[in-house]
Structures are given as structure tokens and as C-alpha cells.
Amino acid sequence: MPLNRDAFTRYRLIDERLRKKPHPTLEQLIGHVSENLDKPVSRRTVQLDLQEMRYSQALKFEAPIVFDRAAHSYYYSDNNYSINNLPVTADDLHGLEFAISLLDQFKELPAIKEFEESIKKIAETVRFNKQSRGEDKIIQFDKPNSYKGIEYIEPLVKAIREKRRIRLSYRKFDDEAAKEHIIDPYVVREFRSRFYLLGNTVAGKTEKVKTYAFDRFVDMQVTDRTFEGKVFDSEKYFQNVYGITEGAGKAETVLLAFTPVQGKYIQSQPLHHSQKVVRETKTECRISLEVMVNHELVSQLLSYGSQVKVLKPVSLVQKIKDELKNSAAQYQ
Numbered sequence: 512m513p514l515n516r517d518a519f520t521r522y523r524l525i526d527e528r529l530r531k532k533p534h535p536t537l538e539q540l541i542g543h544v545s546e547n548l549d550k551p552v553s554r555r556t557v558q559l560d561l562q563e564m565r566y567s568q569a570l571k572f573e574a575p576i577v578f579d580r581a582a583h584s585y586y587y588s589d590n591n592y593s594i595n596n597l598p599v600t601a602d603d604l605h606g607l608e609f610a611i612s613l614l615d616q617f618k619e620l621p622a623i624k625e626f627e628e629s630i631k632k633i634a635e636t637v638r639f640n641k642q643s644r645g646e647d648k649i650i651q652f653d654k655p656n657s658y659k660g661i662e663y664i665e666p667l668v669k670a671i672r673e674k675r676r677i678r679l680s681y682r683k684f685d686d687e688a689a690k691e692h693i694i695d696p697y698v699v700r701e702f703r704s705r706f707y708l709l710g711n712t713v714a715g716k717t718e719k720v721k722t723y724a725f726d727r728f729v730d731m732q733v734t735d736r737t738f739e740g741k742v743f744d745s746e747k748y749f750q751n752v753y754g755i756t757e758g759a760g761k762a763e764t765v766l767l768a769f770t771p772v773q774g775k776y777i778q779s780q781p782l783h784h785s786q787k788v789v790r791e792t793k794t795e796c797r798i799s800l801e802v803m804v805n806h807e808l809v810s811q812l813l814s815y816g817s818q819v820k821v822l823k824p825v826s827l828v829q830k831i832k833d834e835l836k837n838s839a840a841q842y843q
Contacts (some may be wrong), residue, residue: 517548518560518563521544521552521556521557521560521837522550522560522563522564522570522594523594523595524543524544524547524548525540525543525544525560525561526564526574526594526595527543527558528540528543529545529576529586529587530587530592530593533584534579534584534585534586535585536582536584536585537554537557537558537583539584540557540561540585541553541554541557544557544614544772547829549740550757559586561576561585564576564594572594574587574594575587575588575589575592575771576588577663590638595833603766605750632637633646634683635843637661638670645647650796658705658706658722658725659725659726659841660706660725660726660727660728661706661725663725663728663731664699664706666731666733666809667696667699667731668699669733670696670733671696671697671698671699673737674695674738674739675696675708675733675734675735675736675737675738676693676695676696676713676733676734676736676737677693677694677695677696677731677733677740678691678692678693678694678731678732679691679692679693679694679708679723679728679730679731679734680728680731681723681727681728681729682727682729682731682841683709683727685729689729689730692712692714692721692723693712693713693714694708694710694711694713694721694790695709695711695713695738696708696709696710696712696719696742697709697710697711697743697745698745700745700749700755702754702755702807704725705724705725705726707722707723707724707725707755708722708723708725709721709722709723709743709748711738711743719724720743720748721757722755728751751785751801751802751803751806752802752803752805753782753783753800753802753803753805753808753811754805754806754807754808754811755807756805756806756807757803757805758802758803758804758805759806760803760804761803762801762802762803763802763804763823763824763827764799764800764801764823764824765799765800765801765802765804765808765821765823765824765827766795766798766799766821766822766823767797767798767799767800767812767819767821767822768795768797768820768822769795769796769797769798769815769818769819770793770795770796770817770818770819771791771792771793771795771796772818773796773818773819774791774795774796774798775796775813777796777798778796778798782798782800782811783800783802784800785800785802786798786799786800787799787802797822804826804827804830808827809827809831809834810833812827813831813835813838828838
């Protein structure tokens with residue numbers, strides 16, 4: 512029997528009734544479960560549930576259910592037993608820890624914030640259980656304290672679904688004042704712990720898809736005006752993009768020569784879906800990418816320092832050279 516939500520709800524209801532007197536018959540168990548689920552449950556289903564609670568290796572309930580032949584009723588041979596009293600296993604705790612860590616990264620989202628207190632209680636219980644077992648925190652995430660601008664996700668998603676234009680007050684890092692933009696929002700994308708909006712910027716008769724970082728939002732209003740047009744294909748848009756922004760030109764073949772050790776890392780976690788290993792020797796690991804040359808790509812390549820050499824295209828080679836010269840000049 513699949514371990515789905517309905518099944519666990521039935522187990523809980525059966526457990527609840529078995530702990531009460533008078534001891535229930537099969538028909539009374541069926542009635543109790545059906546009434547609380549507000550839908551009919553078959554005799555066969557409840558019979559299988561009783562078997563699962565007794566013997567299932569996956570559930571590990573090992574419920575001490577006894578059938579009284581004289582009264583045709585069911586009961587627990589241990590009056591203190593309940594499936595709610597079962598100890599949490601180490602694997603359970605690690606799974607909960609992983610889930611809580613993921614939820615914690617998005618704790619500012621309204622949908623998650625609504626259950627903030629419940630999540631805190633579960634997290635505290637997991638922490639207490641792990642300490643009682645003498646275990647330290649096993650899973651740790653490299654995450655920011657918060658995603659700036661995350662409060663805009665909910666109204667943005669609604670605007671995208673309803674195809675409503677937004678009025679965005681936006682200030683770039685190098686601008687002293689915010690500027691207003693009228694945008695047809697298309698998609699929200701996350702990259703390196705930052706959220707971005709991609710949308711069609713309406714400025715007079717010109718239209719262009721641009722990217723706006725959430726951490727630079729000053730204010731945003733969803734208007735009553737709807738927009739039409741072709742569906743934005745985000746997969747096609749990002750097909751030859753590393754990061755979040757398009758480059759100035761078309762996609763090019765980028766050829767990179769990594770040191771052997773760094774090459775292992777790049778192969779285990781590819782930079783881009785187009786990545787191919789062109790050559791691998793004792794002295795280098797050469798890979799190719801089919802991407803646009805943009806700010807994110809340049810920044811990523813510079814982060815490797817002497818572990819990579821850019822071979823193609825010439826324009827990217829020169830850009831990397833210039834950046835490295837400017838960096839070296841800082842120390843002269």
C-alpha cells in the first residue's frame with residue numbers, strides 16, 4: 512500500500528479509535544474513519560490498514576492490535592501504545608533537518624511565514640532530539656540571512672499569472688535616485704541567492720526584455736492594466752545564457768583550459784548545460800561552452816584566477832586580460 516497522506520490520516524484515525532472504549536468492531540472502525548474523512552472508506556481498505564499497522568516494515572508501527580473473536584472487536588494489547596508515541600529515528604531527524612533548512616531559506620515568503628511558529632517548534636524538537644543523541648548539526652547550508660526584496664514575490668507571481676503590468680521604482684547601485692519603469696512581467700528567476708524579474712519594459716514605442724534585481728526594488732505597484740502578446744519562453748531565452756543577463760551579441764564558442772584538479776570540479780558541477788570536455792590530459796582539462804559573453808560569465812572566470820586560461824573567443828580573452836591588468840594595478 513502506498514504511503515500517501517490519506518493512508519496516514521486513516522492510520523491516525525484508527526489509532527485514535529483503538530485507544531478508546533468500548534473496543535470497536537470492524538464496522539465501527541470503518542464508520543469512524545469514513546465520518547472523519549467525510550467520504551466512504553471500504554471494508555477492504557481498513558482491513559489492509561490494520562495489517563499495515565501491525566506488520567509493515569516501511570511504517571515500523573508494529574502496532575499490538577488484537578482481535579477479540581468473542582466480541583468481534585479490536586484493541587491494543589498495550590494500553591499505553593499509540594502511533595503518536597513512536598520514537599523518531601536518526602534518519603527521520605536528518606530528513607527533518609534537511610527539510611527545515613530548505614524552508615528556512617525562504618522564511619520571508621508569506622506562504623512560509625504563515626507557518627513560521629510551527630516550523631520553529633519542529634526545528635526546536637529536532638535540535639533537542641539530536642542533542643539528546645549526542646549528535647551535532649550534520650547538514651549546513653551556505654545561505655544569506657535573508658533574500659532582500661523577497662516580499663515582492665507574491666504580488667509579482669499574481670501579476671504574472673493575471674498578465675498585469677507593474678509600475679516599478681528601481682534604483683541601480685550606481686544611480687543616486689530611483690527611476691520608474693512600466694513592465695510587463697514574465698518570469699522570476701533565482702541566481703546565486705538573488706531573485707530577479709525578467710519583463711518587457713515599455714518605453715514609448717520601444718519594448719525590450721530586461722532584468723531587474725529584487726534587491727534594487729524601491730517600490731512596486733501592480734496596475735489594473737493587462738497586457739497581451741506571445742508567451743515568453745524562458746527556457747529558450749536562457750538557453751545560451753550563463754547567469755541572468757543576455758550578452759551584447761549572439762552565443763559564441765567559449766574555450767577554456769583548466770588545471771587538472773580544477774577540471775575535476777568543473778566536470779562534477781558543470782558551468783552550463785552546453786559544457787563539453789574537449790580534451791583532458793595530465794596538464795589540462797579543456798572544455799567548451801556555447802554561451803553569450805556577459806558580466807556573470809566574466810566574473811565567474813575571474814574567480815578561478817590562475818586555475819583557468821581563456822582560449823576563445825578573442826574578445827573574451829582581451830576582456831579577461833584587461834580585468835586582470837586592472838586588478839594587478841591596484842597593488843602597484
